[in-house]
Amino acid sequence: DVKVTQSSRYLVKRTGEKVFLECVQDMDHENMFWYRQDPGLGLRLIYFSYDVKMKEKGDIPEGYSVSREKKERFSLILESASTNQTSMYLCASRLTLTYEQYFGPGTRLTVT
């Protein structure tokens, strides 16, 4: 079974802090994704990566950056956390273009 793990299930940070969310997948998938999930808004794509060192902006990249130095790991960085970034963050991976995604358990981030 594909396994996607996220570094934390729950995280509380203060406004202005730099926040790192890490995602690791164990199935050699090429594509990886970061979403945020908010009630009534569904899933919104922040960034995705086709392969190592490649990244593309999604629908809401402002205030976020990403890093993919190794194929199995995709990091989301909040350079200066703000309260409007309080949300559930979901990581996903996918083998290639036509295949389904596999999701991690999510990180619920609270910025106070």
Add this chain to the structure above:
Amino acid sequence: AQSVAQPEDQVNVAEGNPLTVKCTYSVSGNPYLFWYVQYPNRGLQFLLKYITGDNLVKGSYGFEAEFNKSQTSFHLKKPSALVSDSALYFCAVRVPSGGSYIPTFGRGTSLIVHP
């Protein structure tokens, strides 16, 4: 814009009754369609997908979905609902982005199955 829509925020059904969760899509070309389920405090799990072929697609946990090209729909169905089916359900479609394709999700439908 290419997208999917889930017209119902919530669907209520009694245990044992058939259930339907609706999804319509708007894409150019042939659609690649997916259904996912999210249980409380969990990530999304893949249920089924339609790429090509038979319009009735069978998936996990007894779910199936019917692709209807003329109505641009991909409704999720189950003949007999269980209380344990209560969850959030997302429809998704593959849309082009640059030189590749990315999934776009609907806003989700909360399914509540009453005992």
